[in-house]
Every structure is written in C-alpha cells, then in structure tokens.
Amino acid sequence: MYYVLNGKFVESKRCVIPVTDHGFLYGDAVYETMRTCSGKVWLFDEHFKRFISSAKVMGLEIPYKKSEIYEQIVGLINKNSLKEARIRITLSRGSNELDFGPAKNPTFLVEAKKLTFPPKELYEKGISAVTFEIERPMAKVKTTSMLPSILAYQYALKKKAHEAFLVDHRGRITEGSMSNVFFVKNGKVLTPKKYLLEGTVRKLIIKEARAKQTTIKCRDLAKMDEVFISSTTKGIMPVTKINGKKVGDGKVGPITKKVTEYIGVTE
Ligand SMILES: Cc1ncc(COP(=O)(O)O)c(C=O)c1O
Numbered sequence: 001m002y003y004v005l006n007g008k009f010v011e012s013k014r015c016v017i018p019v020t021d022h023g024f025l026y027g028d029a030v031y032e033t034m035r036t037c038s039g040k041v042w043l044f045d046e047h048f049k050r051f052i053s054s055a056k057v058m059g060l061e062i063p064y065k066k067s068e069i070y071e072q073i074v075g076l077i078n079k080n081s082l083k084e085a086r087i088r089i090t091l092s093r094g095s096n097e098l099d100f101g102p103a104k105n106p107t108f109l110v111e112a113k114k115l116t117f118p119p120k121e122l123y124e125k126g127i128s129a130v131t132f133e134i135e136r137p138m139a140k141v142k143t144t145s146m147l148p149s150i151l152a153y154q155y156a157l158k159k160k161a162h163e164a165f166l167v168d169h170r171g172r173i174t175e176g177s178m179s180n181v182f183f184v185k186n187g188k189v190l191t192p193k194k195y196l197l198e199g200t201v202r203k204l205i206i207k208e209a210r211a212k213q214t215t216i217k218c219r220d221l222a223k224m225d226e227v228f229i230s231s232t233t234k235g236i237m238p239v240t241k242i243n244g245k246k247v248g249d250g251k252v253g254p255i256t257k258k259v260t261e262y263i264g265v266t267e
C-alpha cells in the first residue's frame with residue numbers, strides 16, 4: 001500500500017515523518033476524513049472548505065491547490081487499486097527547534113484505504129451510546145488534537161457502548177466522539193448548535209430534514225423519541241440505547257429511517 005507524502009507516492013514501509021514534526025509532538029496539525037461514493041470523493045467541496053477554514057485558524061498554509069490535492073487523492077486510490085476508499089488528508093505545521101514557534105517543511109499526507117463499515121446489524125438494531133463530561137477546545141477546527149474525543153470513546157468502549165456523547169460543564173450535549181448527534185422529538189429533528197465540529201453530513205441533514213439547531217441538555221435525553229449520529233465514514237447510525245436505557249421503544253424510528261434514505265449513502 002502507498003501513501004502520498006509531500007506530493008510523492010511512498011510505500012507504507014518507507015512512509016515516515018521527522019520526529020521533530022509538530023503534528024507528532026503537539027497535535028499541531030489539521031485533517032479531513034473523506035470517502036468515495038461510486039468512485040467519486042463524496043462532498044469533497046464541503047470537506048475542502050472545512051480544511052481551508054481549519055488551516056486558517058491554525059495559521060497553516062496549504063501547500064497545494066485544491067485541484068492538485070484532488071489529483072493526489074484520485075492518483076492514490078488508483079495506485080492502491082481501491083474501488084471505494086476511506087481517504088484522509090493531514091497537514092502539520094512541520095518542524096523547528098523544539099518550541100512552539102514557526103516551523104518549516106510542513107508535512108502533507110494523503111491516505112486512501114479500503115472503505116469498511118460497521119456490521120449491518122448495527123444499522124438495523126441501532127447502537128448504544130454513553131454520555132461523558134468533557135469539552136473539546138476549538139471544536140470547529142478539525143485538528144489532530146483529539147484527546148477529549150479519545151478519552152470519551154475509550155470510556156464508551158469500557159462501558160461496552162459504540163459511541164460517547166460529549167457533555168459540556170453546563171450539561172449540554174455537543175457531539176459524539178467522532179460524529180454529530182441528532183434527536184427526534186414530536187416529529188422534529190433537533191441537533192446541538194454550539195461547541196462542535198460542523199460535520200459535512202450534519203450540514204446535509206440540517207438542510208434535508210430541516211433539523212433545528214438548539215440546546216439539548218443531558219437531562220432531556222429520556223424525553224427523546226429517536227436518536228441518531230452522523231459521520232462521513234459511517235453515514236447515519238441509529239442510537240437505540242443511551243447509558244443503558246432504551247431510546248423511545250428501543251427500535252430504529254421512522255424519522256431516522258427517512259433521514260437515512262435522504263442521505264442515501266451506504267456501502
Ligand atoms: C468530533 C467529530 N464530530 C463530527 C464528525 C462528523 O463530521 P463529518 O460529517 O464531516 O464526517 C466527526 C468526524 O470524524 C468528528 O470527529
């Protein structure tokens with residue numbers, strides 16, 4: 001398998017970055033995870049827009065044009081003989097003399113791997129989630145500093161759940177550890193409005209399902225009729241259990257099914 005490292009195909013065994021790289025030392029990097037859908041990069045424009053905005057906040061200069069990055073991605077998909085791919089682009093600040101100052105030689109890495117999905121059964125029966133109190137600083141920026149999400153997800157695994165919902169210090173649900181969250185109450189789709197990564201799939205759902213962005217408190221969870229999560233690589237996944245309690249009747253609800261149809265991306 002190959003990667004594209006700083007514009008060149010490199011075999012995985014030889015694909016290395018300097019130990020002084022800020023991405024490795026400090027999580028000083030931005031990234032995007034994408035997927036193909038019938039061979040095309042799904043929502044590439046949206047992902048690239050977010051990549052530009054993350055890089056801007058971090059003061060990082062993207063070393064290639066949008067079209068060049070698209071070419072690198074397509075070239076890598078072909079080089080790795082992939083039909084459908086999970087793609088990641090990562091840009092780090094580069095290296096310097098071990099401080100937080102300006103750095104040289106940014107690392108730009110493109111990955112393209114086989115796209116895999118959670119088992120079908122989880123889409124049919126729904127997943128379980130837990131709540132976890134933690135906040136992500138600069139949540140709008142897709143940075144590689146994902147420690148709060150990692151801790152939340154590890155807590156979920158410890159509780160034998162599939163996802164963790166992050167809850168801020170005021171008891172508001174913000175997002176999943178690696179997804180956005182949606183709730184259905186009296187036929188209306190609701191989603192948290194602040195302190196979250198504005199997911200590309202979330203944006204689509206807000207438009208298609210006219211989801212309302214609002215404050216959702218952890219204590220309101222018991223009142224929800226349906227819950228689902230969204231992300232590029234998993235699409236829409238129903239959540240039928242939270243903190244060990246059934247959501248609604250514990251089955252995948254009709255609105256979740258309808259939204260899944262609108263979005264229409266599966267394996
Ligand atoms: C913290 C977080 N929120 C939301 C998402 C969903 O974003 P998208 O729909 O662009 O995949 C992700 C995806 O990885 C994420 O890591």
